[in-house]
Each structure stands twice: as structure tokens, then as C-alpha cells.
Amino acid sequence: MGLLAYGDTGWGDELFFATLMTIAVAAAALLIGFFLAAIFASFKLSKSKTLNLIGSFYTTVFRGVPELLVIYLFFFGSSGAVMYVARIFGYDGYIEVNAFLTGALSIGIISGAYSTEVFRGAIQSINKGQFEASQVLGFKKKIYYYKIIIPQMLRLALPNISNVWQITLKDTSLISVTGLVEIMRMSYVAAGSTRDPLFFYSFAAVLYLFLTFLSMRLFNKLEKHYSKGY
Amino acid sequence: MDLMLESLPRLLNATKLTIELTLLSLFFGIFVGVFFAILRTSKNRVFYFISYYYSYIFRGTPLLVQIFIIYFGLGQVEWIRESFLWIVLKEPYSCAILAFTLNTGAYSSEIFRSAFETVNKGVLEAAKGLGFNKLHTFFKIKLPIAIRQSLPAYGNEMILMLKGTSLASTVTLLDLTGVAKHIISTTFRPVEVFIVAGSIYLIMTFIIHNFIKYLEKKYNYQ
Numbered sequence: 001m002g003l004l005a006y007g008d009t010g011w012g013d014e015l016f017f018a019t020l021m022t023i024a025v026a027a028a029a030l031l032i033g034f035f036l037a038a039i040f041a042s043f044k045l046s047k048s049k050t051l052n053l054i055g056s057f058y059t060t061v062f063r064g065v066p067e068l069l070v071i072y073l074f075f076f077g078s079s080g081a082v083m084y085v086a087r088i089f090g091y092d093g094y095i096e097v098n099a100f101l102t103g104a105l106s107i108g109i110i111s112g113a114y115s116t117e118v119f120r121g122a123i124q125s126i127n128k129g130q131f132e133a134s135q136v137l138g139f140k141k142k143i144y145y146y147k148i149i150i151p152q153m154l155r156l157a158l159p160n161i162s163n164v165w166q167i168t169l170k171d172t173s174l175i176s177v178t179g180l181v182e183i184m185r186m187s188y189v190a191a192g193s194t195r196d197p198l199f200f201y202s203f204a205a206v207l208y209l210f211l212t213f214l215s216m217r218l219f220n221k222l223e224k225h226y227s228k229g230y
Numbered sequence: 231m232d233l234m235l236e237s238l239p240r241l242l243n244a245t246k247l248t249i250e251l252t253l254l255s256l257f258f259g260i261f262v263g264v265f266f267a268i269l270r271t272s273k274n275r276v277f278y279f280i281s282y283y284y285s286y287i288f289r290g291t292p293l294l295v296q297i298f299i300i301y302f303g304l305g306q307v308e309w310i311r312e313s314f315l316w317i318v319l320k321e322p323y324s325c326a327i328l329a330f331t332l333n334t335g336a337y338s339s340e341i342f343r344s345a346f347e348t349v350n351k352g353v354l355e356a357a358k359g360l361g362f363n364k365l366h367t368f369f370k371i372k373l374p375i376a377i378r379q380s381l382p383a384y385g386n387e388m389i390l391m392l393k394g395t396s397l398a399s400t401v402t403l404l405d406l407t408g409v410a411k412h413i414i415s416t417t418f419r420p421v422e423v424f425i426v427a428g429s430i431y432l433i434m435t436f437i438i439h440n441f442i443k444y445l446e447k448k449y450n451y452q
Contacts, residue, residue: 064435065428066396077420173292198303212290
């Protein structure tokens with residue numbers, strides 16, 4: 001247990017901050033994913049064939065290609081892309097893109113592909129009468145979406161959002177290959193310097209179990225809260 | 231474009247390992263899954279809890295942690311290194327397959343469990359009435375119905391496992407993702423390599439998807 005001491009002698013504080021980092025990356029990725037999902041779900045539901053195709057392309061690619069490959073694409077590609085843009089503006093130096101940003105972006109794009117399907121399914125399951133009624137009552141499109149459709153949709157989507165969150169949380173372990181110090185990376189460093197990989201990787205597993213357990217409790221509470229009226 | 235054509239043979243060659251890992255893990259995983267699904271439906275509390283916590287732990291932690299514990303962690307224990315287990319655990323190849331098997335076993339045990347639960351009670355009573363013994367009822371009636379029931383969910387699990395094998399590259403194996411990463415890190419042309427390797431993965435996903443669809447149609451008894 002001395003290995004987990006808080007402070008200079010053990011890895012307790014390092015692992016604690018690494019856990020916070022995991023939560024931060026996962027939360028950022030989920031939000032990026034929601035943002036993308038809102039756009040691509042509306043593409044998939046639109047009447048335009050081209051937009052439908054773009055939406056399907058996005059979900060097919062990012063749900064069918066391994067997460068690790070997407071991370072490598074962003075890890076090796078992002079600084080190149082940023083430097084390319086910078087060169088247009090006349091800057092020639094080397095730019096390194098922040099590991100947090102690359103991680104959150106790559107996991108966010110994957111998470112978004114799953115969320116797109118969740119949002120689409122939830123909107124489709126809302127009764128058509130709701131749309132018609134809001135139109136008859138003279139609501140503007142923007143208002144009825146924000147006040148009537150989206151609140152109902154979120155309640156229906158909540159169990160699936162919980163699933164997406166769990167997937168996203170576990171996917172963040174893969175960002176460790178880019179060097180961002182989250183649970184997996186910290187355990188790797190600790191295992192290397194103490195030569196006790198069994199202990200540190202098992203402890204990492206416990207931390208992940210703890211996080212998934214906590215989020216399950218939280219989502220169950222939210223589900224109960226939002227289905228009060230039903 | 232040149233790089234895409236140049237890297238294609240190497241990536242295709244690495245695809246063999248990806249397919250091998252996927253098929254072997256899925257094959258062993260089915261047995262693990264069915265075994266734990268049966269334990270889960272048993273009335274014995276101990277069996278029930280073993281199966282419950284097995285699937286809880288393997289579904290609640292990232293696959294990467296599982297591979298690292300098996301490959302880096304278990305080799306550290308003295309008595310494992312001296313036992314016959316070491317034959318399996320010293321090679322990254324067999325470690326990867328072990329980790330994937332246990333992982334997919336946990337997910338498929340949940341799929342099979344819910345499939346077993348949906349088997350109509352009347353069917354089982356009919357079997358009893360017709361004088362089938364327990365083994366016959368299980369293999370000839372319960373299992374075929376459960377397999378048909380679990381096909382769509384199991385298809386998803388197959389695709390997840392295909393994507394999961396990419397983690398073999400983290401324990402030095404040169405599967406499709408491993409080779410793709412190697413090419414990217416030597417040429418610094420991530421987009422081209424991503425397009426080629428990603429397309430190969432998508433083609434495999436497409437094949438699995440349609441294979442499951444075909445099976446669903448074939449075994450549709452309704």
C-alpha cells in the first residue's frame with residue numbers, strides 16, 4: 001500500500017490527478033460528440049439526399065474503424081494540419097498541438113458517431129402529433145424545438161446516452177498512446193519505474209470500475225428524475 | 231496516391247493477422263460466453279455471482295487495461311512463470327487472444343443470457359411433455375432458439391471485436407493497425423494511410439454485417 005501513498009513517496013497523488021484528467025477528457029469528448037451529433041442527426045433526418053449521405057458516411061466510418069486508428073490519424077495529422085494552415089498565414093515554425101485537444105477531439109468524433117444514432121432514434125420516436133400540435137399552436141420552429149421536442153428527446157435518449165458515456169470513458173484509455181497523462185499513462189509510468197505492473201494495472205482497472213460504477217448511479221438518478229411526470 | 235498504392239500490399243498482409251485474431255477470439259469467446267450465460271441462469275448463488283462479477287469487471291474496464299494486466303502484469307508473478315501457464319503468457323500473440331476471448335466472452339455472455347431468458351416457457355414444457363431429457367432439450371431446443379434470438383446483438387459484438395483487435399498493436403503485434411501506425415510514423419502521411427487501412431476495416435465490417443443479415447434471414451422461423 002506504500003506504493004499508493006499521497007505525496008513524494010508514493011503514486012497516490014499522481015494517480016488521483018490522472019483520474020481527474022480521464023474524467024476531463026471523457027467529458028470534453030462527450031460534449032464535442034453531442035455537438036457533432038446534433039449536426040449529423042439533423043443531416044440524417046433531413047429531406048436532402050446529399051445531407052443524408054454525409055450523415056451516413058460519418059456514422060459508418062467512425063463506428064466501423066478502430067478507435068486507435070482514428071487516434072493515430074489525429075495524433076500524427078493534427079500538427080501537420082495546423083502547420084499547413086499557419087503556413088498560409090506566413091508562419092513557418094513547428095507547432096505542436098496540445099495532447100488534451102487531440103485526445104478530446106479524436107474520442108469526441110468517435111463518440112459523436114454513436115450519439116448521432118442515439119439522437120436520431122430519440123427524435124424519430126417522438127410522436128408526430130407533437131410536431132403538428134406545436135405548429136398549429138403557432139410556435140416558431142426554433143422555440144418548439146427547444147421547448148417541446150428536445151426536452152422530450154433527452155428523456156428518451158438518456159439510457160442510450162449513458163451507454164455512450166461508458167464507451168467514451170473507456171475509449172479515453174487509448175489516448176495514453178499519445179502521451180497524455182491519464183489513468184493508463186500514469187499506470188504505465190508507475191509500473192515502469194517500480195517494476196510492479198500487476199499492481200498498477202490492476203489498480204487502474206479498479207479506478208475505471210469505480211468511474212463506471214459512479215456514472216451508472218448518476219445516470220440512474222437522472223433517469224428517475226426525468227421520468228417523474230410519466 | 232503513390233503512398234496509398236505502395237502501402238496497400240503491406241497493409242493487406244497485416245490484415246491476415248487481424249482476421250486471425252478476430253476469428254480465434256470470437257471462436258473461443260462463444261464457449262466462454264455460453265458457459266457463463268448458463269452459470270448466470272443457474273439457481274446456485276455462488277455460480278450466479280461468479281458469472282455476474284466476471285461480466286461486470288470485463289465490461290466495466292477498458293480492453294487496454296485487460297491486455298496490459300495479462301501481458302505485463304501476470305508475467306511478474308513467480309509461480310505463474312514456473313507453471314505451464316507461462317507457455318501461454320510469455321507470447322504477446324497468445325496473451326492478446328486470451329484478453330480478447332475473455333473480453334468478448336463477457337459481452338456475449340450477456341447477449342446469450344438475455345437470449346436464453348426470452349425462450350418461451352411453453353416450448354420447454356412441450357419438450358418435457360414429449361419426453362425430451364435435459365440435455366436434448368438444451369441442445370436441440372433451447373440453444374437453437376437462443377442463437378437465432380441473439381444474432382443481431384452478436385453481430386454488433388463481432389464488429390466490436392474486430393475493432394478491438396487493433397489493441398494487439400500495443401503489445402508489439404503487427405496487425406493492420408500496428409503496420410498502419412508504423413507506416414504513418416515513418417512517412418508522416420497519416421491521411422493516406424488512414425484511408426487505406428480504414429477502408430480495409432470498413433470492408434470487413436461490411437462483410438460481417440451482411441453475413442449476419444444472411445443468417446438472420448436463413449434462420450427466420452417466424
